Structures are given as structure tokens and as C-alpha cells.
Amino acid sequence: MAASAGAEPHAVGLDIGGTKIAGGVVTESGRVLDRTRVPTPPDDQAATLAALLALVDELWARNPGVEAIGLGAAGLVERPGGNARWAPHNTYRRMELRRLLHERTGLPTSVDNDANAAAWAESRFGAGAASGDLVLVTVGTGIGGGLVLDGGIYHGEHGFAGELGHLIVDPEGDRCACGNRGCLEAMASGSTLGRLGREAAAGDPAGRLATLAALDGGPVTGEVVFAAASEGDKVALGLFERIGHWLGVGIASLVTIFDPDLVVVGGGVAATGELLLAPARASFERYVHARDHRDLPPVVPARLGADAGLVGAATLALARH
Amino acid sequence: MAASAGAEPHAVGLDIGGTKIAGGVVTESGRVLDRTRVPTPPDDQAATLAALLALVDELWARNPGVEAIGLGAAGLVERPGGNARWAPHNTYRRMELRRLLHERTGLPTSVDNDANAAAWAESRFGAGAASGDLVLVTVGTGIGGGLVLDGGIYHGEHGFAGELGHLIVDPEGDRCACGNRGCLEAMASGSTLGRLGREAAAGDPAGRLATLAALDGGPVTGEVVFAAASEGDKVALGLFERIGHWLGVGIASLVTIFDPDLVVVGGGVAATGELLLAPARASFERYVHARDHRDLPPVVPARLGADAGLVGAATLALARH
Numbered sequence: 001m002a003a004s005a006g007a008e009p010h011a012v013g014l015d016i017g018g019t020k021i022a023g024g025v026v027t028e029s030g031r032v033l034d035r036t037r038v039p040t041p042p043d044d045q046a047a048t049l050a051a052l053l054a055l056v057d058e059l060w061a062r063n064p065g066v067e068a069i070g071l072g073a074a075g076l077v078e079r080p081g082g083n084a085r086w087a088p089h090n091t092y093r094r095m096e097l098r099r100l101l102h103e104r105t106g107l108p109t110s111v112d113n114d115a116n117a118a119a120w121a122e123s124r125f126g127a128g129a130a131s132g133d134l135v136l137v138t139v140g141t142g143i144g145g146g147l148v149l150d151g152g153i154y155h156g157e158h159g160f161a162g163e164l165g166h167l168i169v170d171p172e173g174d175r176c177a178c179g180n181r182g183c184l185e186a187m188a189s190g191s192t193l194g195r196l197g198r199e200a201a202a203g204d205p206a207g208r209l210a211t212l213a214a215l216d217g218g219p220v221t222g223e224v225v226f227a228a229a230s231e232g233d234k235v236a237l238g239l240f241e242r243i244g245h246w247l248g249v250g251i252a253s254l255v256t257i258f259d260p261d262l263v264v265v266g267g268g269v270a271a272t273g274e275l276l277l278a279p280a281r282a283s284f285e286r287y288v289h290a291r292d293h294r295d296l297p298p299v300v301p302a303r304l305g306a307d308a309g310l311v312g313a314a315t316l317a318l319a320r321h
Numbered sequence: 322m323a324a325s326a327g328a329e330p331h332a333v334g335l336d337i338g339g340t341k342i343a344g345g346v347v348t349e350s351g352r353v354l355d356r357t358r359v360p361t362p363p364d365d366q367a368a369t370l371a372a373l374l375a376l377v378d379e380l381w382a383r384n385p386g387v388e389a390i391g392l393g394a395a396g397l398v399e400r401p402g403g404n405a406r407w408a409p410h411n412t413y414r415r416m417e418l419r420r421l422l423h424e425r426t427g428l429p430t431s432v433d434n435d436a437n438a439a440a441w442a443e444s445r446f447g448a449g450a451a452s453g454d455l456v457l458v459t460v461g462t463g464i465g466g467g468l469v470l471d472g473g474i475y476h477g478e479h480g481f482a483g484e485l486g487h488l489i490v491d492p493e494g495d496r497c498a499c500g501n502r503g504c505l506e507a508m509a510s511g512s513t514l515g516r517l518g519r520e521a522a523a524g525d526p527a528g529r530l531a532t533l534a535a536l537d538g539g540p541v542t543g544e545v546v547f548a549a550a551s552e553g554d555k556v557a558l559g560l561f562e563r564i565g566h567w568l569g570v571g572i573a574s575l576v577t578i579f580d581p582d583l584v585v586v587g588g589g590v591a592a593t594g595e596l597l598l599a600p601a602r603a604s605f606e607r608y609v610h611a612r613d614h615r616d617l618p619p620v621v622p623a624r625l626g627a628d629a630g631l632v633g634a635a636t637l638a639l640a641r642h
Contacts, residue, residue, distance in 0.1 A: 076614060085614055085615070086611055086614035132478050149475065150475070154579075155580070156454060156581060157453050157454055157581060158616070159580070160580040160611075161580040162578065163610050164578065168570050168573055168577075169492070170491065171491065171608065180608055180610065252489055253487075256484050256487045256489075257482065257575075257578070258475075258482050259477025259478050259479055260478060261478045287489050287492065287501055287502075289499055290484075290487075293407035294406070294479065294481060295479070297478070
């Protein structure tokens with residue numbers, strides 16, 4: 001059942017990630033009136049488009065007053081065309097998302113990178129609502145990023161700016177899903193936490209990580225490491241220390257580069273709270289330039305949770321419409 | 322003898338580096354009418370101010386129509402106050418440069434970070450005159466940086482943005498003059514080239530580096546490494562490969578973050594040309610995110626040489642005045 005929008009303009013917001021597509025109806029002031037979600041279809045652009053259109057139809061039927069569609073898509077999104085160029089965890093290749101959605105629905109449509117949309121939402125309605133320049137790092141399966149600078153999303157020349165997960169933090173480090181080595185994503189993401197957990201479990205089959213995974217009947221994942229760390233398991237806590245260390249190195253470079261008012265950490269792994277943020281803050285404070293001669297920006301958790309992408313996408317669409 | 326300014330507005334531009342202060346008179350369109358320079362006074366803020374005022378007096382006497390003063394200062398410069406907060410290679414600490422110069426001269430005065438000023442000059446009159454978003458990396462004794470984004474210098478919340486030399490490229494890497502470890506400056510600057518040259522010469526007292534330094538009667542410096550590399554000495558060429566590799570890692574991260582139209586490499590070491598730029602480009606292309614799915618921005622040498630800082634400072638002062 002959709003909540004009432006009253007007279008406030010509202011739009012459909014869609015957020016395509018590597019594993020799921022989240023949809024919602026969102027007002028100009030960031031209120032979410034309705035929500036739905038489906039798994040991201042694998043291996044097929046036509047199926048992705050069909051899934052997006054089905055989400056729009058469902059939400060539009062329940063909320064007939066929607067005025068626009070805003071889409072946040074993982075990976076490189078061309079500006080101003082709104083084409084999804086490429087993403088390591090998605091199948092689209094130069095997919096004309098903006099044109100296709102607009103043609104099939106007749107609604108004004110705007111497309112942005114998912115983490116850019118989330119950064120916009122956090123800067124207007126979330127953790128950064130009273131702040132200036134804001135850097136968002138989203139730590140989930142991968143690591144995304146968004147930059148709100150001088151009051152607007154910073155897109156760069158083609159729309160590809162803000163791929164903060166692919167900052168090189170250790171050129172001899174682990175291999176990344178993108179093909180490079182030593183990206184922040186390769187050292188500090190949820191996938192990395194899971195991989196490190198599997199390595200630790202393989203080396204200690206009687207340990208808590210292996211035991212918890214066996215109880216679950218599956219491999220060690222980031223969630224299993226979280227469960228073990230929450231019980232106080234020292235190995236699991238050490239893995240959070242390790243990915244937090246690398247996240248802090250990345251945040252240090254970003255603060256040195258951007259001198260932001262605020263750093264927001266979002267995404268699924270950020271929901272583990274201080275397990276990740278405490279070691280990240282310690283290493284950020286160790287590595288930031290001229291730490292004794294500046295006021296350090298707070299490093300805080302995101303506030304909008306899984307809604308950030310669709311709230312940002314919808315409110316950007318309304319603002320541009 | 323000063324050249325004629327004609328009717329074009331002109332200003333004094335000053336550029337304080339770690340070793341010298343350069344001054345000039347510059348027109349609105351970036352033409353340098355007059356130049357002078359003095360060594361940076363060590364260990365004394367009062368002497369620094371006196372040196373700056375003497376440069377202004379000298380240039381003003383020869384060019385009575387100057388309308389403003391623009392100053393570019395190394396290190397952290399507070400905005401909008403124009404105070405030099407701190408720099409690893411200079412002695413000032415919270416020095417109120419803008420207020421002091423304005424009070425002593427009566428001229429409108431603007432103060433910015435030196436590499437920000439240089440980036441502005443390159444974006445308007447130099448290598449980036451036809452470009453959009455521009456990233457400048459200056460490789461000299463240290464490494465500085467400036468960002469021209471969406472048509473203006475990006476300053477961040479306090480004016481400290483763009484300290485690109487202190488991007489962490491290897492958290493276990495060499496100690497930096499700033500106190501951190503593994504900064505781009507610690508791995509790829511002119512000082513690092515000299516240090517690596519001294520290490521190589523110590524290990525091979527009969528080699529070309531040691532021989533050239535002995536002929537000069539001094540230690541191996543970056544200049545000695547350059548001289549040896551220019552003769553084709555393999556050890557010296559290898560050192561350029563090494564600092565170029567790290568510079569390219571840093572540029573890769575910057576392109577991944579900013580998606581700029583152009584990367585400009587300036588500063589004294591950049592004057593060695595392809596010795597530095599060829600290995601930097603190779604490693605940039607290896608480490609940039611999604612290299613097969615994007616158009617890479619050119620990585621080009623700066624065009625304004627040692628004038629960039631004072632040209633940028635003076636034209637910024639005229640634009641703000």
C-alpha cells in the first residue's frame with residue numbers, strides 16, 4: 001500500500017546494483033512513499049530493461065502521480081547521455097538506459113552512477129544534511145564513491161568521476177574484480193572480507209569462522225565474518241581491522257585531495273558500524289596529510305541505508321525535470 | 322627594463338617556494354611584463370615578509386600602474402583568509418600573508434596555494450587553454466597539485482584541497498618530508514631522485530653517478546641523475562623509470578577519481594621531459610580504472626615553466642579585484 005504523497009512532487013527512483021534492483025517512489029523532500037525490489041537479471045541487457053520497466057509499472061500503478069524516473073546504476077555512466085558504459089559486476093555495455101526508459105514510459109528520465117546518487121541523497125537528507133563538500137565511500141560487495149563538491153555532484157568530463165573504490169592504495173596488492181591490482185575495493189570491500197575469512201577458515205578448520213560457516217551450510221562470507229566478530233572472535237576482529245586499515249588509507253588520501261567537510265561511509269559492510277569504522281578512523285588519522293595542522297573532518301556512517309541510491313536518483317530526477 | 326603594459330590591467334604576482342621567491346608583473350591576459358627573484362629567507366617569518374615587500378616595491382617602482390597583488394604560497398593556505406597555515410619546506414605557521422601584504426601596500430591582495438595558482442595559469446594560458454577539468458601535478462623538490470574543476474580552482478572547505486603530493490601510493494613506502502610514509506612526494510619527487518642517486522652512487526663508487534657528482538664537487542642530486550640519464554647511463558635511466566612508475570600510479574588514481582580532460586605535469590623535474598613522462602604514462606595506463614572502457618586523458622608537460630605560479634597568482638588577483 002503506497003503512502004500518500006499529498007501535493008508534493010514525487011518520482012520513481014531505481015537503484016541497479018550487482019545483485020538487486022531496488023525501486024521506490026520518493027518525494028522532492030526525500031520521503032520514501034513506496035518500495036519494491038527484484039534480483040538483478042544476469043547476463044542479459046534485455047532482461048535488465050524488462051525488469052526495470054516492470055518495477056516502474058508496478059510503482060506507477062500504485063502511485064499514479066509520479067512525474068519522472070531517476071536511475072542510479074553501478075559502474076561508469078556517461079554524462080549527459082545516461083548510457084551505462086561498463087561495470088565490473090554488471091553485464092551492461094554501452095546500454096542506453098536513459099533513452100530506453102524515457103521512450104518506453106514517456107516520463108522524463110535521468111541516469112547517474114549509483115554512488116553519486118547516494119552521495120547526493122546523503123548530502124541533502126542524510127548524514128551530510130548540514131555539511132559542505134562531502135565524500136561518500138560505499139563499502140559493499142565492491143566499493144563505490146560519490147562526490148558532492150561546491151553544492152553539486154562532481155561528474156568529471158564523461159560522468160566517470162568518483163570511482164573511489166579504484167583508487168590504488170597498494171600497487172603490489174590484491175587483484176581487483178576490475179582487473180587492476182591494489183585498488184581500495186580489492187583491499188577493503190565485503191568481497192575481500194569474505195575471501196580473507198575463507199583463507200582464515202581454511203587455515204583453521206576448527207576455528208569459529210569455519211564452524212559458523214558449517215552451521216550455515218555454506219562458505220565463509222562477509223556476513224559470517226561479521227557474525228564471528230560480533231561474538232568477539234579474535235580472528236574475525238583481525239579481519240575487520242585489516243580491511244578497516246586499508247579503508248582508512250583510502251580515506252586519508254581522499255581528505256588530503258578534497259579537504260571535505262565530511263566523509264560518509266555507506267554500503268552493506270558499513271552497517272557493521274564501529275567494527276569497520278574504528279580501525280578506518282585510526283588509519284585515516286595516521287595517514288592524512290598534515291594531521292597536526294588541520295581540523296580533521298568527521299568520518300561518519302551513512303544514514304539512509306539501502307534507500308540512499310533510490311532517494312538520490314529520484315530527487316535528482318525531480319530537480320532536473 | 323619593464324615592457325609596456327599598454328592599457329591592459331596588470332598585477333604583481335609572487336610565488337613563494339621552498340628555496341626561492343619569484344616575482345613578476347603580469348597582465349590580465351597572462352603576459353609577463355617584468356620579473357625578479359630572491360632566495361626564500363630561512364627560519365624567519367619577518368624576513369619572509371620583508372623579502373616579499375622588497376619584491377613588491379621593486380616591481381611597483383618599475384610598473385607604477387599595478388592594481389593588485391597575487392601571491393602563491395607553498396603548503397596549506399587558508400581560504401578565504403589567505404593565511405599560510407603550514408608547509409613542510411617553509412617556516413611560516415599561521416602567517417597572515419594576505420592581511421600583512423594588503424596593510425603594508427594598500428593594494429588588493431589575494432593569496433592561494435602555489436600549485437593552485439599554477440594550475441589556474443596552465444588552464445587559462447598554458448597546456449590546458451582549451452581544456453575542461455584539469456589536474457596539475459608539479460614535480461620539483463616536493464610534489465604539489467592543483468585542481469581546476471567546473472571552471473574554477475577547487476579549494477575544499479578550508480583551502481587545503483589538492484595536496485596531490487601527499488596521496489598515499491604505498492603505505493609501507495618511503496618516509497616523506499611531511500612525516501607520513503608512502504606519499505607520492507616520498508616516492509616520485511626530485512628529492513627522491515637525488516636520494517636514490519646517492520644510494521646508487523654509494524653502491525657503485527666507480528659508476529657514472531658517483532663520477533659526475535665528483536666532477537661537480539658535490540653530492541649526487543636530481544640534476545646529476547638527470548645529467549647521467551641524458552648521457553644514457555642505465556642506472557640513472559632506471560631511477561627515472563622508478564620515480565616515473567610511482568608518478569603514474571598517482572596519476573592513475575587521480576584520473577579514476579576526477580575523470581579530467583587533461584593531466585598536466587609541471588615543476589622542475591618535469592623539465593626532464595620524456596625521461597619522467599614516458600614511464601609515468603606507462604604506469605598510468607596500467608593502473609587507471611577501466612582503461613579499456615574509457616578515453617584516457619592526455620598526460621602532457623606544463624607550458625608556462627617557472628612562470629606558472631606567479632602568472633596564476635597575478636591573474637587570480639586581477640579577477641578577484
